[in-house]
Amino acid sequence: MAAFGTVPGRPLQGRGGSPGFRFTVYALLSVVAMYLDQRQHYIDQVRYVLQAAAYPIQLAVNSPPAAWAWLRETFATRQALEAENRRLRASERELQLRSMRYEALERENGELRGLATAVPPVADRWLPAEIVSIQLSSLRQRLLVDRGALNGVFKGQAVLDEHGLIGQTTHVGPWSAEVILITDPEHAVPVRVERTGLRTIAVGAADTTSLALPYLPANADVQRGDLLVTSGLGGVFPEGYPVARVTEVHRDAVQPLAQVRAAPLARVDTDSEVMLVWFRPDHPAAPATPTAATPGGGSLGQLRQGNVAMQPQAAKPRPTTSAAEPSAPAAGSDAPARPASSGNSPPAAPPETAGPSDTSAANASPSDAPASGTPAPKGQP
Amino acid sequence: MSVDSRGRMLLAALVALVLTVLPLPAWLDPFRPAFLVLTVLFWSVYAPRTGGVAFGFFAGLALDVFQGPILGEHALALSLVSYLAVREHQRIRSKPAFQQALIVLPALVVYEFVLFAIDGWSGHPVTSPLRWVHTVTGALVWPPAAAILAYGAGRA
Numbered sequence: 001m002a003a004f005g006t007v008p009g010r011p012l013q014g015r016g017g018s019p020g021f022r023f024t025v026y027a028l029l030s031v032v033a034m035y036l037d038q039r040q041h042y043i044d045q046v047r048y049v050l051q052a053a054a055y056p057i058q059l060a061v062n063s064p065p066a067a068w069a070w071l072r073e074t075f076a077t078r079q080a081l082e083a084e085n086r087r088l089r090a091s092e093r094e095l096q097l098r099s100m101r102y103e104a105l106e107r108e109n110g111e112l113r114g115l116a117t118a119v120p121p122v123a124d125r126w127l128p129a130e131i132v133s134i135q136l137s138s139l140r141q142r143l144l145v146d147r148g149a150l151n152g153v154f155k156g157q158a159v160l161d162e163h164g165l166i167g168q169t170t171h172v173g174p175w176s177a178e179v180i181l182i183t184d185p186e187h188a189v190p191v192r193v194e195r196t197g198l199r200t201i202a203v204g205a206a207d208t209t210s211l212a213l214p215y216l217p218a219n220a221d222v223q224r225g226d227l228l229v230t231s232g233l234g235g236v237f238p239e240g241y242p243v244a245r246v247t248e249v250h251r252d253a254v255q256p257l258a259q260v261r262a263a264p265l266a267r268v269d270t271d272s273e274v275m276l277v278w279f280r281p282d283h284p285a286a287p288a289t290p291t292a293a294t295p296g297g298g299s300l301g302q303l304r305q306g307n308v309a310m311q312p313q314a315a316k317p318r319p320t321t322s323a324a325e326p327s328a329p330a331a332g333s334d335a336p337a338r339p340a341s342s343g344n345s346p347p348a349a350p351p352e353t354a355g356p357s358d359t360s361a362a363n364a365s366p367s368d369a370p371a372s373g374t375p376a377p378k379g380q381p
Numbered sequence: 382m383s384v385d386s387r388g389r390m391l392l393a394a395l396v397a398l399v400l401t402v403l404p405l406p407a408w409l410d411p412f413r414p415a416f417l418v419l420t421v422l423f424w425s426v427y428a429p430r431t432g433g434v435a436f437g438f439f440a441g442l443a444l445d446v447f448q449g450p451i452l453g454e455h456a457l458a459l460s461l462v463s464y465l466a467v468r469e470h471q472r473i474r475s476k477p478a479f480q481q482a483l484i485v486l487p488a489l490v491v492y493e494f495v496l497f498a499i500d501g502w503s504g505h506p507v508t509s510p511l512r513w514v515h516t517v518t519g520a521l522v523w524p525p526a527a528a529i530l531a532y533g534a535g536r537a
Contacts, residue, residue: 019429019433019434019464019467019468020464020468022433022434022435022464023434023460023461023464026434026435026437026438026456026457026460027457027460027461029438029453029456030438030441030453030454030456030457030460031453031457032453033452033453033456034451034452034453034454034457034499034503036452037451037452037453038451038503043452046452047446047452050442050446050452051446053446054443054446054447057395057398057399057402057447058402058447060399061399061402061403061404062404065404133402133404134404135402135404135448136404136406136407136410137405137407137410137411138407138410138411138509138511139410139411139507139509139511139512140448140507142448185507185509186450186505186507208407
């Protein structure tokens with residue numbers, strides 16, 4: 001075979017050093033870039049420029065479907081348009097009637113809560129954005145929308161459609177923004193079960209159409225059909241927006257945690273437009289700590305915060321009960337819980353970090369229990 | 382080496398990039414071969430002076446912009462793969478296409494492993510076994526892909 005691109009007489013390492021040297025240089029460059037991107041967020045500016053450079057290619061890739069949609073719209077028949085018009089008019093009338101009632105309810109709610117005036121809605125401003133491309137693989141679920149920093153879009157902004165929560169922006173370019181969906185395996189959204197007020201975290205499952213609720217104990221009050229709304233924790237999403245509906249609750253006798261699945265309400269696959277939302281920062285329903293969310297940035301920061309928010313709830317109550325009231329019935333009711341919670345190391349961070357504090361409580365109670373626990377059986381009968 | 386062959390290389394890379402980011406149905410997506418990695422491998426093996434580590438690095442940077450959680454991840458993986466390919470280019474080049482495919486498979490596994498490791502270290506772990514599927518499909522499409530790339534490079 002002819003050595004294509006190489007002249008046989010000349011050595012390979014003519015210009016720019018040997019391949020090994022070049023590889024070392026480029027590997028170092030990559031590592032530095034990764035370090036800066038991960039730890040320091042210094043190269044957000046570089047990302048911004050690269051995102052802008054990538055946008056034409058993304059637009060071009062999406063142009064055939066976009067052209068097809070445009071053609072179909074252009075040659076839509078008069079009848080179809082009239083039918084659509086009629087349908088929209090009917091739905092607008094219905095929505096207006098509903099929002100009339102909603103305003104009255106909101107005023108009433110404000111009065112009941114003792115507020116002098118009704119609180120304005122938490123959403124301050126809406127910006128519709130067109131979906132440029134959708135990436136819906138099981139490993140990565142992202143949208144690209146045609147609004148960017150020049151429209152005021154920022155990193156970590158909530159994205160909704162008319163049915164529910166879609167996700168949040170991760171990378172923002174001048175004219176475009178990447179949105180991570182709530183079903184992406186890297187994403188976690190703090191939610192509340194609307195029926196019971198139970199708070200937990202919904203993470204993206206490995207398939208495109210469901211969310212998993214991995215941190216609910218087996219005895220948690222969750223049913224099929226429960227509505228999950230955002231809980232307002234985590235600093236990205238405001239409180240009370242619909243997220244998903246529980247589709248599947250599976251309780252296994254040997255598992256300490258329930259396996260709960262939920263289907264997101266937003267219909268990403270049929271949407272062509274999404275809504276970017278700005279919230280009033282001083283509103284009671286606004287995201288809990290907007291300042292805490294920005295340094296972590298994006299999904300990762302939110303994931304960490306969400307886990308931290310879960311941990312105290314899982315770990316705190318036990319030491320206080322064993323220390324404050326070391327009576328025999330309390331220790332007895334505590335005992336069956338202990339092997340269950342120390343045996344659940346497989347299911348990820350919160351239970352695992354709850355483990356050490358749990359064992360320390362378990363170590364403390366044997367010394368406590370004989371001292372103050374022995375009088376209790378005498379005193380009780 | 383010449384402006385002409387460099388232009389062909391960049392064109393091939395652009396086409397591969399478009400194929401990589403082209404939307405596919407969700408069930409088909411894990412099977413999509415890493416076209417840009419195959420392109421980098423081809424040019425590293427057949428034209429190590431034109432392609433090579435620098436080409437791998439910048440192609441990887443482009444992938445990072447389109448689908449990387451952090452900047453530099455694909456760049457590192459692709460520079461490593463192209464370095465290995467350049468070092469062994471004479472041995473790989475002399476093999477028939479299907480034996481080359483057997484070499485491409487471990488190269489793709491190395492590539493995916495680097496991504497996997499960096500994903501884990503940087504806190505974006507995706508542990509689904511589906512992420513490894515493309516290494517097999519990539520090796521399977523190597524013979525026709527190499528033929529097409531060779532035609533595009535103007536040496537068929």
